[in-house]
Amino acid sequence: MLKYIIEKELRDMISSTKFVVTFAICAVLILLAFYTGAQNYRVSQSQYQAAKTENLRQLEGLTDWIMVRNFRIFLPPEPLAALVTGISNDIGRSVTVQGRGELATQDSRFSDEPVFAVFRFLDLDFIFQIVLSLFAILFAYDAINGEKERGTLRLTFANAVPRAQYILGKIIGSFLALAVPVLLAILLGCLLLPLLGVHLNGDEWLRLGLMIFAGLLYFGVFLMLAVFISSLTHRTSSSFLLLLVIWIFSVLIIPRTAVLLAGRAVDVPSVDEIASQKNRLRSQLWSEDRKKMSEFKPTQNGDPQTMVSEFNKFMSEAADEREKKMNELASRLNEDRHNKQAVQEKLAFGLARLSPAAAFSMATTNLAGTSMDMKAHFLSEAQAYQKTYAEFMQSKTGMNIGGGAMVFRMRSGDGEEDVEKPIDAKELPEFNYAGLPLDRVVGAALPDLGILALFNLLFFAGAFVAFLRYDLR
Amino acid sequence: METTSTNEAVTNHAVNSPSQSRAMLAADNLTKRYEDGVLALDHVTFEVNQGHIYAMLGGNGAGKTTTINLFLNFIEPTEGEARINGIVTHKEPLRAKEKIAFVSENVMLYPNFTALQNLDFFARLGGQTGYSKDDYREVLLRVGLQEEAHNKRLKGFSKGMRQKCGIAIAILKDAPAILLDEPTSGLDPKAGFEFIRLLESLRDEGKAILMSTHDIFRARDIADTIGIMNQGRIVMQSQKSDIAGEDLEKLYMKYMAGYMEQVN
Numbered sequence A: 001m002l003k004y005i006i007e008k009e010l011r012d013m014i015s016s017t018k019f020v021v022t023f024a025i026c027a028v029l030i031l032l033a034f035y036t037g038a039q040n041y042r043v044s045q046s047q048y049q050a051a052k053t054e055n056l057r058q059l060e061g062l063t064d065w066i067m068v069r070n071f072r073i074f075l076p077p078e079p080l081a082a083l084v085t086g087i088s089n090d091i092g093r094s095v096t097v098q099g100r101g102e103l104a105t106q107d108s109r110f111s112d113e114p115v116f117a118v119f120r121f122l123d124l125d126f127i128f129q130i131v132l133s134l135f136a137i138l139f140a141y142d143a144i145n146g147e148k149e150r151g152t153l154r155l156t157f158a159n160a161v162p163r164a165q166y167i168l169g170k171i172i173g174s175f176l177a178l179a180v181p182v183l184l185a186i187l188l189g190c191l192l193l194p195l196l197g198v199h200l201n202g203d204e205w206l207r208l209g210l211m212i213f214a215g216l217l218y219f220g221v222f223l224m225l226a227v228f229i230s231s232l233t234h235r236t237s238s239s240f241l242l243l244l245v246i247w248i249f250s251v252l253i254i255p256r257t258a259v260l261l262a263g264r265a266v267d268v269p270s271v272d273e274i275a276s277q278k279n280r281l282r283s284q285l286w287s288e289d290r291k292k293m294s295e296f297k298p299t300q301n302g303d304p305q306t307m308v309s310e311f312n313k314f315m316s317e318a319a320d321e322r323e324k325k326m327n328e329l330a331s332r333l334n335e336d337r338h339n340k341q342a343v344q345e346k347l348a349f350g351l352a353r354l355s356p357a358a359a360f361s362m363a364t365t366n367l368a369g370t371s372m373d374m375k376a377h378f379l380s381e382a383q384a385y386q387k388t389y390a391e392f393m394q395s396k397t398g399m400n401i402g403g404g405a406m407v408f409r410m411r412s413g414d415g416e417e418d419v420e421k422p423i424d425a426k427e428l429p430e431f432n433y434a435g436l437p438l439d440r441v442v443g444a445a446l447p448d449l450g451i452l453a454l455f456n457l458l459f460f461a462g463a464f465v466a467f468l469r470y471d472l473r
Numbered sequence B: 001m002e003t004t005s006t007n008e009a010v011t012n013h014a015v016n017s018p019s020q021s022r023a024m025l026a027a028d029n030l031t032k033r034y035e036d037g038v039l040a041l042d043h044v045t046f047e048v049n050q051g052h053i054y055a056m057l058g059g060n061g062a063g064k065t066t067t068i069n070l071f072l073n074f075i076e077p078t079e080g081e082a083r084i085n086g087i088v089t090h091k092e093p094l095r096a097k098e099k100i101a102f103v104s105e106n107v108m109l110y111p112n113f114t115a116l117q118n119l120d121f122f123a124r125l126g127g128q129t130g131y132s133k134d135d136y137r138e139v140l141l142r143v144g145l146q147e148e149a150h151n152k153r154l155k156g157f158s159k160g161m162r163q164k165c166g167i168a169i170a171i172l173k174d175a176p177a178i179l180l181d182e183p184t185s186g187l188d189p190k191a192g193f194e195f196i197r198l199l200e201s202l203r204d205e206g207k208a209i210l211m212s213t214h215d216i217f218r219a220r221d222i223a224d225t226i227g228i229m230n231q232g233r234i235v236m237q238s239q240k241s242d243i244a245g246e247d248l249e250k251l252y253m254k255y256m257a258g259y260m261e262q263v264n
């Protein structure tokens, strides 16, 4: 019995012109998402290479490592980040490393090319969010009440058909009828990636697979919801309207409102407040050190070379001391801000997760590595690099010159024999960005996958119970 | 002429009488009061044996569809019960429904499916999985649907064609009882006539047929027993042999007129 109902549902759905047209549009959009993703990736890739080359070129001609006051490192583009952009276009793609001190990202894509910020990208996250949910609603809003309106429900239940099997067959049938074609379009998009010059490694394929799985779960949520609503109502026009309202709330209103509400509810000290506190301490420390500087007395042997190096040592130590104090304050302020931010984020995301669209978006951005974690991870990688950089500089120049340490240098005046050799920029340690590790990425996505699964279960149960009591006449 | 004009008379002979076990379809004090308080059926009792056609004759709102819905377990009786082959429909609906086929006032099938595809689906739902395409064609020809239409989508079918498909589906189910709710309303005379001939042939095959209609001539033409229904009661029930032409008409008109007066 179940088999016949599933078969019928499949055939009924696929045989309509509405299906063919809508599916064609969906397929085009999905392929477009893959195409623009790949395109994005290649653009970012060439921008990244150009920026890196330019950065090294700026070191050309320098003859002493001591003249290298800072170095820029870049966030390498990732194909998954191009497919699901998340915050990747909003955060800075480079960090200027000085050897010590706090780091900040700069040069976000949206600040460099603001035109893209206007309508955002047509990425997989967005297309799935819109297309999959609309596709599900468009074809399942009349799953039950449509049969009633058409009069086929009466004829069906004039036979010995158990209601449970019928609703189950309906759900399985419509899921297959809609998900399989969508999945085919997605797989086609995946096949397109290597052809478009995007090569994923094993981990990335796995993550993409999980993203598609999240898409199916998300699709399932709206399908179950549509079947649920259609077995709560008796007219297809009412279920369609109701679903449209739910869709608007879920996709457009709830996520935004959640962030606004959380912003109101939790007060996070602004970056400016923190910066001004830090500036106050910095100038205070500086004025203290200036006094010490004026009291600096070199050991009395008169050798200018020794004097300069002693002074530099003194300066470097003072800078380290300042750095320590600054770091103490900064970490206290940052921690406070961080904690409040975490509370705010938790609240915002918690509220937003009332919407399956938000849960889906968080799952996919986590899997793509473009969630809120992205910036923190980039900064921590940069921080780690800064240590390597500082050690390198130490080895080259005998000191860590970053972060406002003042360096004086004596030119030995006597001569031509001191021909200056340009430094070899390639000696600088490379910044090897390691993206978020797989287990962390998957771990971060799990709660949202769980939420999507829960929504599925909830609406499935709802549809089931509603249909058991449905008025078949 | 002998007509029983009250419920009691009918009830007397139905309750616990030995004929009960032989009746394929039985309404036993069937009562339905809707949630809004409308008493749509008021202790209705009748039986339909195999090889018999029972016509429920009544105007709009008499309670015909309610009766049929009770047999199909689409609604639960407030009192009494409907039985199909002795099975109480609201207690064992699935088992009861194996024994009936149903043709509605306006047969609606899947518009995107061809006639053959619709027949195939509903035949399977009816528990008949052994049919071939030729079987479907044969039945469609029997009910008078031309060959060209067999492979056409239902979308473009006229009401007459759909009713033909509906009865074809009922025939395919091969259940011992057939329920029809005003199956000929809206059909042109020729189609209506053919439909009635078809029902007769099914009766002759031994089916118990319960049909509702507001068409007195059709009822008189085909029914073995006619029950006139008014305001949820069977106000008169008579055997075909007892029906003397205009008398039935007069009675019917009387009840219908009474109904009309109450409406106005």
Ligand SMILES: Nc1ncnc2c1ncn2[C@@H]1O[C@H](COP(=O)(O)OP(=O)(O)O)[C@@H](O)[C@H]1O
Binding pocket: B034, B035, B036, B038, B039, B040, B058, B059, B060, B061, B062, B063, B064, B065, B066, B067
């Ligand atoms: N779902 C319902 N709720 C309330 N009253 C109903 C419902 N369905 C039918 N009725 C009422 O029950 C009575 C019998 O209706 P029905 O059985 O459809 O009559 P018929 O089929 O003979 O025209 C009518 O008065 C009708 O208004």
Ligand SMILES: [Mg+2]
Binding pocket: B064, B065, B066, B181
């Ligand atoms: Mg009716």
